[in-house]
Amino acid sequence: MAGDGHVPRTEKWGDLAVRMSSGAAMAVVGLITMWVGGLWFLGLLALLCGALVWELVRMLGGGPRRALMLAAGAGTALLAARLLPVGVGLPFILLPAIAGIGLLERNRTLYLIFTSLIVIAAYGLVVQREDFGFIWMLWLALIVIATDVFGYFAGRFLGGPKFWPRVSPKKTWSGTIAGWIAAGCVGAYFLRIPGVGPEVIGISIAISMASQIGDIGESAMKRKMGVKDSSNLIPGHGGVFDRFDGMLGASIFLLLIEQLVAFPPPVG
Structure with missing residues (x-):
């Protein structure tokens, strides 16, 4: 019934099939290029840089010509x-x-x-792939994906108090905390790698929080500019920025903590 606070099932889950199919396609492309590495991974990140900056300029009120110029410049600069x-x-x-x-x-x-x-985040991803290899890039991607996916489902199944309704009306505390738990589980799984210590669990949760901060930062900007999605390039997700805002926060935070802790975290 309207006005009773209940969200209709079709509205709550209507975008799920499109969201999952486009998300799976992006995951396959991302994983393949991460595994190959080298110029393929760098090239993908250059394209993403261009797309992100194009969306950013358009959201901020820049014209299409200037958006294209700055987007091309960002990809070339990387x-x-x-x-x-x-x-x-x-x-x-x-x-x-x-x-x-x-x-x-x-x-x-x-x-x-x-x-x-x-651009800093994209550069950091290239460096991290070269320094730590595919396995730890997979770890980073899984944390961001798990934070988003488990936050999405927990928020819709459990509901509860909103995280920051003025900035991101759909985010809940239940979804936020579920993202931390999922990230901790990802970190715990990587304890199977010989020589990796339990600090990886705490690092994983911190990376999850950084991913959420990236998401919130983009949501705040969109709210300020009065737009719902960064663009309509990705079915079910909105724009490239809407999909990769979490990875931006995670990559930059990992660059910082690499200076503070041994990474990958060793036993003892």
Whole structure:
């Protein structure tokens, strides 16, 4: 009945089939390129960088031509940053963010912050794949996926108090905590790898929280700009930003904690 607070079943689960099929397709492409690594993985991340920046500029009110220019610049900058010698390539990581200041007429601060984070996160994923290999990239991806999937289902099955209704009306505390538990279980599974210590469970939960912060950050920006989805490029998910906001937060946080703890965390 309308007004009794009950969400109709069709509204609650209507997007599930499309969401799962497009999510599975993205997962297959991502896993294959992660496994192959090298230029294939770098190329995929360059494309994602371009798509993310294009969506960002459009959400912030930039025109299609400038959005395309800045998107192409972001993807190219990531390629240059990784393919050139490190000392020469590093300035390219921040160049797309700086370039947008001169091309955009409004919302420059949001553009500067989010574009910097996008390219830094993508660069970090390339470095992490090269340093730690496919297994630990799989671990990172599984944490982000488990946080999202278990949060999605727990939030709809269990309901309960909203996490931050003004920013993200659908997120609940039950879904948020379910994401942490799922991430901890992923970390516990990776204890099967010889030499890996129990700290991996705590790191996994922290990565899950960083993933959720990335999601919340994008939701806050969309709320400010008055848009529901970053675009309609991915059926059931909205835009590329809507799907990869969690990975941005997770990648940047992993870059930070690598400086604080031994990774992968050893026994003892």
